[in-house]
Amino acid sequence: MIGDPNVGKTTICNALLNMEFTKDYKPTIGASLMKIPFNYGGKMIWYYIWDTAGMERYKALAPVYYRGSKAAIITFDLTSRTSFDNVVSWINLYHENAGNNPLLILGNKSDLIDHRCIDHSEAIALADKYNAKYVEVSAFSKSNLGEILSSLSNMVDLLIIEHNSNTNQIKSSADTSCC
Ligand SMILES: Nc1nc2c(ncn2[C@@H]2O[C@H](COP(=O)(O)OP(=O)(O)OP(=O)(O)O)[C@@H](O)[C@H]2O)c(=O)[nH]1
Numbered sequence: 001m002i003g004d005p006n007v008g009k010t011t012i013c014n015a016l017l018n019m020e021f022t023k024d025y026k027p028t029i030g031a032s033l034m035k036i037p038f039n040y041g042g043k044m045i046w047y048y049i050w051d052t053a054g055m056e057r058y059k060a061l062a063p064v065y066y067r068g069s070k071a072a073i074i075t076f077d078l079t080s081r082t083s084f085d086n087v088v089s090w091i092n093l094y095h096e097n098a099g100n101n102p103l104l105i106l107g108n109k110s111d112l113i114d115h116r117c118i119d120h121s122e123a124i125a126l127a128d129k130y131n132a133k134y135v136e137v138s139a140f141s142k143s144n145l146g147e148i149l150s151s152l153s154n155m156v157d158l159l160i161i162e163h164n165s166n167t168n169q170i171k172s173s174a175d176t177s178c179c
């Protein structure tokens with residue numbers, strides 16, 4: 001999870017964990033690992049998401065979290081033109097360190113309708129340019145949050161460990177039929 005400071009990365013992760021929305025802004029220091037459950041066609045799977053800091057002073061640490069990742073979620077604030085303009089530099093930084101993995105771009109704070117300055121078509125045009133998926137969300141109103149984890153499940157090959165009494169079977173989502 002990457003993007004400018006204050007765009008709502010931590011709040012989105014907390015909302016995915018059904019935690020209460022808080023108005024206070026507490027910048028993330030370094031990064032924290034979020035383990036988020038998801039019902040994938042009747043099976044419970046876990047996403048391990050690094051919620052990274054947006055503040056410039058922590059940028060040097062970023063590659064540590066990008067390497068070994070399967071996809072990037074790049075978040076901007078729909079009420080901040082600067083955070084939208086910086087999406088490209090976050091994409092470049094990610095690609096330099098993690099290669100050509102899938103990208104999911106989130107436009108957050110869709111509840112702040114009167115303050116919005118990025119329209120849907122502009123965000124879609126950017127996503128198309130980088131072959132990314134775009135989803136508009138609000139961590140406050142919980143709008144579209146379900147789209148985040150379901151989009152990721154279509155973008156990455158999930159590692160599914162099935163537990164039964166005799167053995168743990170490991171499958172990838174590419175050879176698992178679900179739904
Ligand atoms: N209205 C509204 N406010 C939001 C939303 N999501 C987050 N916020 C607010 O935005 C501020 C920043 O949220 P954070 O989640 O801490 O931002 P962050 O991207 O993690 O910031 P860094 O950790 O510094 O990179 C907080 O005051 C949140 O309450 C949203 O969907 N709507």
Ligand SMILES: [Mg+2]
Pocket residue numbers: 009010011026027028051052053054
């Ligand atoms: Mg944060």
